[in-house]
Amino acid sequence: xxxxxxxxxxxxxxxxxxxxxxxxxxxxxxxxxxxxxxxxxxxxxxxxxxxxxxxxxxxxxxx
Numbered sequence: 841x842x843x844x845x846x847x848x849x850x851x852x853x854x855x856x857x858x859x860x861x862x863x864x865x866x867x868x869x870x871x872x873x874x875x876x877x878x879x880x881x882x883x884x885x886x887x888x889x890x891x892x893x894x895x896x897x898x899x900x901x902x903x
Contacts (some may be wrong), residue, residue: 841863841864841899842864842865842884842898843862843863843896844860844896845894845896845897846895852876852880853861853866853874853876858895858896863899864876864896866896881896883887884896890893
């Protein structure tokens with residue numbers, strides 16, 4: 841799971857708008873038929889996307 845760190849509209853997830861601190865992917869994304877692949881996650885975790893900003897980061901576990 842990932843935390844949104846920069847607001848964005850996910851063009852691959854039916855234009856869903858993710859706000860800062862939202863969980864990525866959203867809870868009902870799979871139900872709607874959207875499962876991001878590793879390439880998409882990597883793109884959103886880097887500046888190599890249309891916005892040019894890091895959009896998500898991994899949620900650190902509390903182990």
